Amino acid sequence: MKKPSPVREVTIVGAGQAGLVLAIGLRGLGHRVRLILDRPAAVIAAGRILSGQCVFAPALAAERELGLDLWSAASPRIGAIHVASRSMPPDRVTRQSFVGTLRAPAESVDQRIKFPALIDVFIRMGGCLEIMEADMACLERYALESELLVVAVGKGRLASLFPVDPMRSPFSAPARTLAMVYLRGAMPPHHVGCVSSTAVAGAGTVMHFPALTHGGPCEVLLFEAMTGGPLDIGCKGLAARELLAAMRIALAKCLPEEGERIADAYVTDPGASLSGSIVPTVRHGVARLPSGRAVLGLGDAVVLNDPLVGQGANNAIRMAMVCLRAIAEHEGPFDDVWLAACASRAWQEVSAATIWTNMALRPPSVQAAALMRRATLEQAIADRVAQGFEDPASLLPLLLGLERA
Ligand SMILES: Cc1cc2nc3c(=O)[nH]c(=O)nc-3n(C[C@H](O)[C@H](O)[C@H](O)COP(=O)(O)OP(=O)(O)OC[C@H]3O[C@@H](n4cnc5c(N)ncnc54)[C@H](O)[C@@H]3O)c2cc1C
Incomplete structure (x- = not known):
């Protein structure tokens, strides 16, 4: 990528997967970047888990292109995908089961480790980090002070600035209820080093895969429950240990051998649980502030998918790289034409993942x-x-x- 001139002034709101990749990439090109984050890195590190964050090889390669290869030695290798579908007990009929090999290993590094480390890289590269929960007044100020304002707030409230695209948003309610814990002490799974995904008829999908968290490797256990079904444990707000206990009871009903496999497992730390649901939503990639100034959206803020096929963090990286290249190639102002073209390219980059995710949430064609x-x-x-x-x-x-x- 050739270094453009002149140096650009870019403000990015949201220092998650998309914001950090873009911020570090732009600093690498010598641009002046201000990154706005609603909480200090230490609070992220000590807080609740944020994601399953399995990142596949092409997105890892994009990060490595920016010099970000911080965990390949420590992170457990994920070399394959195991897909199975089962009927509920007592039948327990396995309808399908296969293991497909990935082209190159994937990696899941706890975002509580990853984001603070990338924030540190950004600061060491001379980037400017401001801790502030941005609101509309802040956005107006950043838009006035910057050549380009990017909003990458994930599921944060400011995402509602971007109008929903109804043609690309087929759901009006969550398709699944999510429950996730990070574990240690489980027996090894039948297929080691895999993202394992077992669909249980009428219940939902049970997923597990290796990851790196505080203190070393762990296993991510994620329920993608059909709402109201036997895997839907409706446990919002439970402590991590209690959520794991509820997940064990649900597994005993739906996938007993998995329940037995994790019988002695324990959560990695008190913050190692997450539950809730997502309404998959695609928004227009450019929004107008009340002043009429335009802002660009990236990542979950504009393309929010259910995590059933683990594409959100990958999409966030892909969209950030599209934006980075579009900035690097461009020498004029970031006007409406440039913004529309950049948003369109970013959507093209993640449209297949979005369509696939939404298909996977429905009964198979x-x-x-x-x-x-x-x-x-x-x-x-x-x-x-x-x-x-x-x-x-x-x-x-x-x-x-x-x-x-
Ligand atoms: C249970 C679960 C499992 C998942 N598993 C996977 C997986 O295996 N693979 C995968 O690819 N994806 C997975 N995802 C999705 C993935 O985590 C997200 O898609 C990805 O992190 C989105 O990146 P982002 O940069 O858009 O948003 P985020 O990473 O969420 O970052 C947004 C940032 O903006 C900050 N922010 C918000 N509002 C403001 C504000 N007003 N001012 C300042 N800062 C603000 C937030 O604090 C945060 O740091 C999973 C998600 C869930 C819920």
């Missing part, structure tokens, strides 16, 4: 069911499905029946 059956029988198809997690655009034509595997 005829084509998708046939693909999963073939993946159970043919290793090459299983590998293509797994590699779809790395590159959703390569999987979507198969899922839609537009390409024969």
